[in-house]
Amino acid sequence: MNASLGMLLPAAVIFVLAIVPVGIVVATLLFLRRMDSQGKRRSPLTDKLLHQAGAQARRRVESLNSDIMERTMLVAMIGPIIMLSLLLPRVRWSELHFGWSGWVISIATALWVAWLAWRIATLAQERRKWRDGMRAEIASAQQLDRLQAQDCLVLHDIPAEKSNLDHVVIGPTAVFMVETKSRRKSGTGKASATAAYDGSAIQFPGWAETKPLDQARAQARWLSEYLRGETGEPTPVIPVICLPGWFVQPPPERQQGDVRVINPKLGYVFTDARSRPRMDAARRNRIVHALHKRYPQSPD
Structure with missing residues (x-):
């Protein structure tokens, strides 16, 4: 055996x-x-x-x-x-x-x-x-690209110092650094895809996050400093977080804090002039040229 x-x-x-x-x-x-x-x-x-x-x-x-x-x-x-x-x-x-x-x-x-x-x-x-x-x-x-019909210039996936900027929108009156975040929902219906933003945290159903806000602020600061160095002009940058598929409350015009949190379908955020002066075409072209310099050379 x-x-x-x-x-x-x-x-x-x-x-x-x-x-x-x-x-x-x-x-x-x-x-x-x-x-x-x-x-x-x-x-x-x-x-x-x-x-x-x-x-x-x-x-x-x-x-x-x-x-x-x-x-x-x-x-x-x-x-x-x-x-x-x-x-x-x-x-x-x-x-x-x-x-x-x-x-x-x-x-x-x-x-x-x-x-x-x-x-x-x-x-x-x-x-x-x-x-x-x-x-x-x-x-x-795809939602932001539609803004080009409203006198906005839109660039995507721009190499930054340590990361990439998902999107940059050069609107008629301001520059926006747009960070897209993907978050899965836990249920069905509108309530399961509704997020609340109080200016200091994004409250999803069952959890809250502050890191995306800090990231958007840091990227906007970097972009502002970079554009100042390239164009020689102070260029404030407004940080925006896009949550595709999510309903964000309150709407942007009633949000507090320096970061805007939106569904990307709300394109009026980038075209609303409010009290900001309009940027002339030459300045906007200088900003676009500075951003184009961040892209790597195409391989042979």
């Missing part, structure tokens, strides 16, 4: 090391997909997003990248698979015994597979956050 067990154990270990990693990866991906579809929070975006320039070509490039990666992985696996197919039938299982080195390799392999499965799970969650953020930025950009 012990001899039979000694013969079967190495074979079982080899079989497990060959089959289980694939099973773990597949199970992890299926679990993540199920959790994503049945999650307690969902995106508040309900409007259809228009295609960006080159959208079809970009999707085709991403599809080709996936195909190339898949086939590259298959090429890398062909050699080991063929080698195992040729060698395993020739193994004398009765003479195969595991020493301490075999067990060390087996345990290390199992731990490595577990770590890789955990990394896949964390990367999948990170990808979901980036995907939500990307869709939110596109939603904001």
